[in-house]
Amino acid sequence: MTGSTLSAGAELIVWRTLLRAEARLSRRLQADLLARHDLALGSYEVLMHLGEAPGGRLRMNDLADRVLLSRSGLTRLVDRLQRDGLVIRQSCPSDARGLFAVLTAGGRDRLAEATPTYREGVRDHVLSRLDEPDLRALRHLLDKLADEEVPA
Numbered sequence: 654m655t656g657s658t659l660s661a662g663a664e665l666i667v668w669r670t671l672l673r674a675e676a677r678l679s680r681r682l683q684a685d686l687l688a689r690h691d692l693a694l695g696s697y698e699v700l701m702h703l704g705e706a707p708g709g710r711l712r713m714n715d716l717a718d719r720v721l722l723s724r725s726g727l728t729r730l731v732d733r734l735q736r737d738g739l740v741i742r743q744s745c746p747s748d749a750r751g752l753f754a755v756l757t758a759g760g761r762d763r764l765a766e767a768t769p770t771y772r773e774g775v776r777d778h779v780l781s782r783l784d785e786p787d788l789r790a791l792r793h794l795l796d797k798l799a800d801e802e803v804p805a
């Protein structure tokens with residue numbers, strides 16, 4: 654592990670800049686999704702993770718970890734998605750207390766409609782502002798922060 658040669662104040666500036674960039678990008682993606690699809694970013698992320706999962710279903714605990722929500726926060730979000738007909742809950746046959754969130758056909762359709770907007774937003778607000786060396790460096794840095802193995 655390498656230590657920083659920055660002052661404590663400079664380290665905090667880097668940290669705050671990272672938080673500000675993430676918040677700004679999330680707000681922009683949220684605004685795009687709401688304007689075009691009446692779909693909040695958190696709802697899109699739930700639908701996206703379910704859409705990528707085998708059978709379009711994930712245990713609620715696993716889904717909460719993937720979307721970075723508390724269990725109670727995810728429960729409230731899935732309640733709204735269920736009311737909108739985008740997700741259903743199924744009990745887990747091997748664990749009476751376990752629940753799955755399952756993407757419905759309507760949820761899959763909504764995800765398919767919103768995904769181009771999401772991808773366009775990622776391109777417009779992030780990728781178009783970085784050149785190839787920037788993208789490689791950013792991936793390397795984010796892999797380090799996520800404790801992922803970085804390919805040589």
